[in-house]
Amino acid sequence: MHMKNLQLATVLLAGALVLTGCNNQSKSNTAATSQTTSDHSVSRQSSSSQVIKQSSEAKQSMSSKESAPTALWDSHKDTQLKTFIDQWAPTMDQTYTEYDGQTPLKTSTGTVYPTDLAQATVAGATGVLGWSENGLGSYTYNVVAIYNYDGTHPPLPNHITYLFAFHNGQPIVLVDQSRDGAPILTETKNAQVQANFTQIASSTSN
CATH class of the missing domain: 1.20.5 (Single alpha-helices involved in coiled-coils or other helix-helix interfaces)
Known part of the structure; x- marks a missing residue:
């Protein structure tokens, strides 16, 4: 049990x-x-x-x-403009020097670009121009290219300087032929130059 x-x-x-x-x-x-x-x-x-x-x-x-913002100007367009100037200038018996973006461009009357852009006058106003590689900036006229021709015929000195710029986003070509004092710029009357710049500016870069 x-x-x-x-x-x-x-x-x-x-x-x-x-x-x-x-x-x-x-x-x-x-x-x-x-x-x-x-x-x-x-x-x-x-x-x-x-x-x-x-x-x-x-x-x-x-x-x-x-x-x-989209750039209005670039190296491709700059090359197109140079090609146009190189082809067009000989038809006017002229040779133009381009401001390369680094070395100051001096005219025969003593104006130095882009430094003297600050003193240049457009429609009676100064301080409205400035250098811009892409066409964008705070200036009234944003300059993207400058070409100068120093005259060889009297009265000397004389020159023709074209400034290619954007005004309110639109392409415009200004010209200076002043012989003394600060540059006085006006819109070019050369329809061929203005038309080609407008066409290049509105083109699409590759």
Whole structure:
């Protein structure tokens, strides 16, 4: 009888141990599942935040590109203008020197470009001209090219200086033939020069 009671106690103890193990395994599985779910949630939130950030950066980049003004003048157009001047000048028995954007261009009457643009007068106003490589700027006339011809026939000295510029975004050619004092610029009456500059300015660069 004592032996049976001992065997019964042993069976009950074993059963209790098995149940305890199952409960612990169940808790472990539940904790693992909870952790996995949490990890997936964090991963989704991180991925979502990254997408939103990338989308915001893309919009800012597009907005910046859209707001940037388009250049009105570039090296390709500058080359086209030089080609025209080189072909046109001989028909006028003239030879023009171009301001290269670095070395000052001095006329035979002593005017120095682009320095003297600040003193030049257009329609009675000074301080309205300035050098601009792309045609954009804060000046009334943004000058993109300057060509000068020093005369060889009396009365000397004399010169013809063409200034190619943009006025309110529109191409305009100004000319100076003053022989003393600050340059006095007027719109050219040479229709061929104005027409070619307008055509080049409105062309699309490759």
